[in-house]
Amino acid sequence: MPELPEVETVRRGLLKIAAGRKISGIDVYYGKTITNDVEKFRQALIGQTIVTVDRRGKYLLFRFTNDLTMVSHLRMEGKYFNQPIGGPIDKHTHVVFEFTDGSELCYHDTRKFGRMTLVKTGEEMTVGGLKTIGPEPTANDFTLPYFKAILAKSRGKIKPFLLNQRHVAGLGNIYADEVLWMSKVNPEQPANSLTDQQIRDLHDNIIKELARAIEYKGTTVHSFTNAFGDAGAFQNQLNAYGHAGDPCPRCGTKMVKIKVAQRGTTFCPHCQPLEND
């Protein structure tokens, strides 16, 4: 499901339904979700309290007492929700954290792509994609000179470039299409061939659009819900993603859907022409 705005929305929900709770038991129904030895994972966390939940890119960082951090990535369809201990466990609920207050936190993941990894706090940057993750998409961390410099070094198409989390953290398929549409950049344009204006617009739009989507509590197009089971509201703000065949909101030209790097990609052929020099 989630790109950065959805993960941030989940994080904020987790602060309310999980932070401050002490773990009394853990049930694991699908062991591959946990990359550690499952028994060691359980023994390390039972008795610990969730102090807070942080986020880096699309990764959630559960901070526990005893200097433990659980890195959790939801991949396509991971979800967290809470219920009273003993509530229904369906076939897609893979991990359940029981709390001493009588509630439990369930991890549900239809496609089973999501992963959790427990490390000592401070070692989270050794986990998976956090090893090479790029700057957060904020004005402070993601600077224009940095963006210019990495674009200049890449010969590949701009859309897969933006999806690569080592360049900038947080964009996924929806927001990549949105910021390219907003910036009038063709998704197949070579990264090192963008004009100065396009680079400035893209930089600006990445920062602003992700922040705006957080305000709307994320985008629900397929299955995303926050920790309370609510849909986001940003799907009504989308201009490109999901609008193939519709008129472009800017010029009225019929929007087109193609495949770029194996991902469905919607754009306006008039506003976002491929510039070949």
Added chain:
DNA sequence: ATGTCTGTTATAAT
């Protein structure tokens, strides 16, 4: 039914 599609990324291959 069989093939195509899906908010991702680790891994292998080139």
Added chain:
DNA sequence: GATTATAACAGACA
């Protein structure tokens, strides 16, 4: 390295 294809998995849809 940088870039590209594939695998991991389940379900909805035509």
